[in-house]
Amino acid sequence: MNKHSNENWELLKTISPPEEQKNRIRNRLISSIRTQRPAKRNYRIFELKNLVLTALFLLISAGLLFQLQAKNQISDETGGHQAGSYPDFTWELENVYSEKTSNGYVFYEDGSPEQIGIAEKVTVKRRDEIIKSPGMNVKETMENFPYPTTLYIEHVKMMDVSLRYNFFIQAGKETIHFSFDYPKLEYAEIFQIIASLDFKKPEPYKHDGLLYVAHGYGTLPFPVGLKPIEIKGDTETYIWEHGSKDDYRDYIEKIKSTGGYKETNSDGLSYIFESANGSQIVKVSLIGKEITYEFSYPNREE
Amino acid sequence: MGEITDHKKEQLVMEWYEAYYKDIYRFIFFMMGDQQYCEDFVHDTFLRAYTSFERFENRGNVKTWLFSIAKHLVMDEIRKRKRRRIFPIFSSEQDIPSSFNVEQYIENRDTVERTLKAIQKLKPEYRLVITLKKIEECSTKEIAEILGWSEAKIRKTLSRGLNAVRKKEVAEGGGHYEQTF
Structure with a gap:
């Protein structure tokens, strides 16, 4: 009996991963290790550079921020609705609101400072770059949604995020990329936002x-x-x-x-x-x- | 001891990679039951070894340190999967991933698949101890170091885990397993 059992374990030990995968991971690992370094080095340089430049930078940034805040005070914190030069859109999930950034919008949940998602206008090139990133796994076309919508599920290995839902939505000529982090938002909430999107122009399709x-x-x-x-x-x-x-x-x-x-x-x-x-x-x-x-x-x- | 340079650190981690790649990969594969995460987690294990190099005390054992990093990654993922209702592929009807070198034991493929499936149905704690002991051939002391458990707890968990594998094998009309070690 023991002989049989030992043979089973010996068989399992012979399972070994393929060489080409080892080479692929090796290259990826070397690249990741090397990208860690410049960040560190820059940090040291930053530390050693004279503080006057840093102070100057902070002063200018503070001034700009102050001006921006004054300008955006009226329009940029409305839950469920956004307007401006960006495509105007609304959604129906009252506990989620957005704030405008230089690239698009960042989503937050009421009562939490943590970012839960983003929306940004993307070019075809940028969309393809996002789709080709290594963590992307599932592609699905969302049937009967208000706009032609494709979903990509991305694996994220962070303490508080395990999946990132990436939606590419065709609103007229524009492609808008929305991404939401699970489990910061539940699946039902993520789909509720996307299924209730309304860009006004063009009008959303209403499924019966x-x-x-x-x-x-x-x-x-x-x-x-x-x-x-x-x-x-x-x-x-x-x-x-x-x-x-x-x-x-x-x-x-x-x-x-x-x-x-x-x-x-x-x-x-x-x-x-x-x-x-x-x-x-x-x-x-x-x-x-x-x-x-x-x-x-x-x-x-x- | 002077500060170790980035270059030297990279060199060491890549040496570890060459030496332990197969062990770490197999450990992650047995724990997760699918290859999808293996590549990412093997990469992350060694990258984390690089980024937290300073925390590694030279007097420690590199192998157990790498296994403990990999163990943290897989246990985190298993907890997340449980919440997301994702289960290892071996709980379904799938075969051993095609890119594994199965040719050498093709005659025993059924046995291997059945045992892998049985292991995948175990509690993660059983899976951890069985994989480290029976597949990776770690000593009880090494497993204690990796998991941060007492040696007595490891013996008990291993015995119960093997028993559970045996029951599942018997239920499916499979082979026999020793119950203790």
Whole structure:
């Protein structure tokens, strides 16, 4: 028995990564290490340079900032709405507001100084550069959204960001790049912003039915328009403000139609679905305007 | 000891890369269950070794230090995945990634895949200890250093982890595993 077991472990030890990947990572690593250095060196130079230049710079910057602040006091902090030489746009998510920057807009959540996203006008060249960055993984065309919209999900390994949702939106001749950080904003909130964008010119397309999206890499469709109430462990609760009984029925049919889930039980209010490979079970319940998802994973020990 | 130059630091880290690339890559692969993150995390492990070089005490063991950096990266990602409901590929119906050198044990492919799947279904703590002990052949003392646990805790976790692998293997009609070491 032990011999057999040892053979298994010996087999697993023989798994080794390919050489070409080693070379690729080596080149990337050398490049990353070397880009770390100039930053340090510049910092030292900056430290050693005479302080008069620094003071002068700060003085000029302060003056400019003061002037800018006076100029922008009226228009630049309106939640859900932005105007100016930039394409004028609004969205429907009241807890998110934006501030104008030299490149576009930065988004914040009420009560938090932390940046949660950006919007900027991009050229085709810039768009392609962003798309080609190494962390970009998933490309998806958003069906029936107000403007032609393509989503790219980017892996970000930061303490407080794991995924960055990059949307490229065609508003007339302009391409606007929006990016939002998950989990600073929940998936439902990110999609709510993009699905409610209105640039005025051109007018947004208004889809008759519900819009559906996937959260993260899951395949379960979620309707757009959910407001997160509590997302904790394997249970997620949202308020579906505009979800009627008909919408709920439509939603349940949508889940079934994906082919990724089969219904195993229901009582009219709650529906239990099992994923096609049996790895996930989800109970969806609608009580009043509150929609709850309870996930369980029968094949997972954790 | 005088301040080490950037050039010397780079040289050392690249030497470590040549020496431990395979170990770190395999450790990350067994922990995450897919190759998607391997390249990024191997890169990040060695880059972090470079940027926090000063924190590395020369009397320490380079191998355990690198494993502890990699362990922090993968455990962070596993916590994030849990929240995002992303699971390793081996919990689904997929094969060993094609770029791995599987030819040499193609006859045993089923066994390897089954065992990988079984390992992927374990708690991350079990996966950590089993990978370090059975695949990377670290000593209990080295694992204690990497994880910051007591040696007794490692023995207990390993025993329970192997037991869990064995149960999963038996449930799927697979092979046998020793329960202790």
